[in-house]
Amino acid sequence: MRKLTFIILLCLSLFIEFKGFSDEAIEKETSPLKPVSEAPFNFLDLNIENLDNYFKISTIAEFKNQNIKLLEELKTLLQEVSQDSSKILKPIIEKIALNLKSYEQLLEAKTSQKTAPPLILSTYSIEEALTIERTIRTLEIELKNIQDDLVDSKEELASLQDAFIKQKRTYESIKEPSEAKLVSGIQLFLEKLTLELTRLKFINLNERALEKEKTISLLEASLNNANANLFSTEEQSDAFFSKLEEIEKKWILSKELLRQAEAKETRILSESQNDAETSLLASIEEDRAEINEALLHNQALLASSEYYLSKVILSSQSLNLQEIRKIIYSNRAKLNTIRKKSLEWQLLSERQIQRLGGLLSQEPLETSSEGFNQKQRNILKTAQDNLLLIQKLKNEMEDTLFINTLLEKQVSLKSAASERWLQDILDFGKRIWKSFQDSFKKELFYIGKNPVTLLNILQFIFIIFATIWLSRIVLRALTNLAINRRGIKKSLVYRITRLINYLLLAIGMLFALSTLGFDFSNFLLVAGALGVGLGFGLQSIFNNFISGIIILFESHLKVGDYIELESGLKGEIREINVRNTVITDNDGIDVLIPNSEIISSKVLNWTMKSPYRRFHIPFKTAYGTDKELVQKVVVEAAKKVPHTLARIGIPEPQVRLLNLGENGLEFELVVWVSEQYTKRFGKASSDYLWAIETALNNEKIVIPVPKREIHIIHSDSNHPQDSNPSENNK
Structure with missing residues (x-):
């Protein structure tokens, strides 16, 4: 028994150890x-x-x-x-x-x-x-x-x-x-x-x-603080003068080099008409000579301003302040000229680089000779150097403008009290204007990567209002011109003025949005964005807008036409707007109909080709009436109605026998009415019926009244049915 117990305990211990080892292995493995x-x-x-x-x-x-x-x-x-x-x-x-x-x-x-x-x-x-x-x-x-x-x-x-x-x-x-x-x-x-x-x-x-x-x-x-505490010495003044003389000599030499570059370009253009690369390189080198000349010109202006500023600071009595003012204004005008030219040179250099890219795309580099590749590298390097020189010129022009402004302030300080007082007022006005400019140019938010300032928003609002005002002026002028000219249809004038109005508003909106930083240079991108917008919230508006343009371009519907829609609405077209068309019915109620509904549904235009319309007025007479007499009487009565149109080529009123009805002869008066009553069917029909009834009554012609026979059948035998029901007719 003890051995059996020992064996059981040994097995249990081995099982526990094996299970622990297995759990640890599984945990390690998983x-x-x-x-x-x-x-x-x-x-x-x-x-x-x-x-x-x-x-x-x-x-x-x-x-x-x-x-x-x-x-x-x-x-x-x-x-x-x-x-x-x-x-x-x-x-x-x-x-x-x-x-x-x-x-x-x-x-x-x-x-x-x-x-x-x-x-x-x-x-x-x-x-x-x-x-x-x-x-x-x-x-x-x-x-x-x-x-x-x-x-x-x-x-x-x-x-x-x-x-x-x-x-x-x-x-x-x-x-x-x-x-x-x-x-x-x-x-x-x-x-x-x-x-x-x-x-x-x-x-x-x-x-x-x-x-x-x-x-x-x-x-x-x-x-x-520096502007208020400037100092100079005679040695510095002499150094500025020497610097000015040296730069002026270089400037004169640069002018001669510019003339040589221009002559070289002219000669190369005449000799190498078919060599686009040689001509382009000559043009770029000539531009570089112009930029170098402008650089030295600006440096001469800077040295001149520094020299005179030093003299004014030293308070030399021999200085003529009026002459220095003329120099200041002359330097400012020359700086503006150089600035305009620098912008032109920059655009030209960028175009030349683009032109080189076009030449490279036409002839691959692997098929070109070594000399051709070297020439292209020279063109690219020279154009890039020109752009660097232009940027250097812009920076140095800022230096010249700053020194010129300092000189103007110092001259104002050295002037007489009355002149100084006037200059102080001008300076105060400039400071106020500059503060306004700074506030207007402060960035409020961004559209993409473009900052939007208060000035941009004001420009946007101004362009929108200016466009609306200009559009109204143009529309009023065209309308007055059409009124004073005979033979011009009002509907044609309306179409032209509307299209011009839409065109002006579209152009004005594009200009206004460009002031906020919207870039419309990539038309495909703009069209894609517009397509996405139309696919979501603008589809209905765009549909009505295009429908309105179609209505204006087509001559099927125009202002003044009298139309009838599938819904039964009748009325005159008063306006064709961007989103809807205004129709006024005979009760004087204005109804706005979406343009897309007019385009997509059936529309009956009563006055599309001709302003006249033929009316059909039905009436009846009793059996046995003289038909010839009826025709004569009704035609004469219709001619007396003022609405009846009496023109060459227009048929006279006619009377037609339509049907032999249950109660009498059914006739129809067919008559053409004048333009003013084409759109007033109810009034015209009433007048013709009035005239017909009066004429028939005067001729003792009977207008039949419907009869009805009533038969009373009694179920009781004590009350036999009446054998002669005609006596009960009523």
């Missing part, structure tokens, strides 16, 4: 996805709170340690999953590592970006003031680029948020722990990381924009 104990979170059990908390850190060092643990866990999981899952996860984990590194760098850059405030000096030289102005312009360009990046980043954030939500739904749809859920969880973390990285970039860009605005504001204050 759960290779166990996360590292020190990992930030488990990818098989992710939630939004865990993902959000990952990016809520106190220090950069803490975030880096957290990232190290996360990457270690990902490497471990990469080794434990199957080969197929490993191929999917490997590029995802590499991208996670790169994004985490970028996130760390952005955090470090965020803590280090600080701009030192500009120094406030007691006096400023002309070069120092010009340096501050250049710095402000550079910062404004950088600020504009940052603002453009902010717009792009905002759009990217919205797209990434949608991608994250989509991946979150995919992850939550996998209920059981598996490799698929693990892969989806790691992808979800990558989407969250990309979203947070873009959000951090957006925050950094916004802080940089605020920092740039602050720096620009401080520099503008420093520049105002």
Whole structure:
């Protein structure tokens, strides 16, 4: 018994050990996805709170340690999953590592970006003031680029948020722990990381924009201080004069080079009429000579303004302020001329590059000779150099304009009290105008990548009202012209004026929308967007609009026509509008009918070809009446009615015998009526019936009255049926 008990206990212990070993093996085999104990979170059990908390850190060092643990866990999981899952996860984990590194760098850059405030000096030289102005312009360009990046980043954030939500739904749809859920969880973390990285970039860009605005504001204050505390020396004045003489010599030389370039271009164009590349290169080189001449011209204007500014600061008594004012105005006019030319050169250089692209598309590079390729490279390089020179010219023109403005202010300060008082008023007006311009140019919102300002909105409203006003003026002028001219149909004038009205409104709307930043250069894109809009909410409106255009172009329906619809509505067309047509019935009620209904349904036009209409007036006489007499009497009565049309080619009134009715002879008066009564059928019919009845009554012609015989049948034999029922007729 003891041996049996021992054997049973031994078997039980072996079974328990084997079961424990089996459970452990199964758990190890089926759960290779166990996360590292020190990992930030488990990818098989992710939630939004865990993902959000990952990016809520106190220090950069803490975030880096957290990232190290996360990457270690990902490497471990990469080794434990199957080969197929490993191929999917490997590029995802590499991208996670790169994004985490970028996130760390952005955090470090965020803590280090600080701009030192500009120094406030007691006096400023002309070069120092010009340096501050250049710095402000550079910062404004950088600020504009940052603002453009902010717009792009905002759009990217919205797209990434949608991608994250989509991946979150995919992850939550996998209920059981598996490799698929693990892969989806790691992808979800990558989407969250990309979203947070873009959000951090957006925050950094916004802080940089605020920092740039602050720096620009401080520099503008420093520049105002510099304008009020400028100084110069005789040595600086002499240096400016020497600089002016040297630049003028170069300018004269550049004019000679320009003449040579023009002569060379003329010669090449005459000799190489069929060589498009040689002609294009000669044209670009001639443009470059013009740009170089304009650069030296502007530098001469800058040196001249610097020289005279230095002299005015030194308060030389020999200076003629009136002559300096003339120089200021002359420099400003020359700058405007150079600015206009620079815009033309820029457009021309861009077109030349496009033209080169057209030449390259016509003859592939692999079929070209080596010399041809070299010539094309020279064309491209010269055109690109021209664009760089144009940008340099624009920057230097800003320097010249700034120094010229400083010179104008200094001359005002040195002028007499009366002149200074007048100049102060002008300067105050300029400042007020500039403040208005700044407020008008302040960006309110964006349409795509285009900023919309208050000025854009005011321009939009002005163009809309101006278009409506111009349209009314044109319509009134055309209408008055038609009234004063004989032989012009009112319906034709109406069609023309309506079409002109629609055309002017469409053009005005396009111009108005372009002021808000809408780009209509890509017509296919605009047509596609319009098609999408029509497919949803504008289909009915567009259908009625096109139907109205069709009605106006066709001559089947026009203003003044008397029509009858399938519904039985009769009336005169008063207006054909964009969306509907206005019909006035004989009771004076205006009815709005959608244009699409008129196009798609049957319409009876009573006055389409001719304004006259033939009426059919039925009447009866008793049997035995002289038909010839009836015809004579009724025709004479119809001719006396004023509505009857008496014109050559129009038949006279006729009387026709239609039917031998139950109660008498059924006749019909057929008569053509005048234009004014074509649309008044009820009134005209009443007048003709009135005249017919009067004429028949005067001739003692009987108008039959329907008779009815009633037979009374009694069921009682004591009351026999009347044998002569005709005595009971009533």
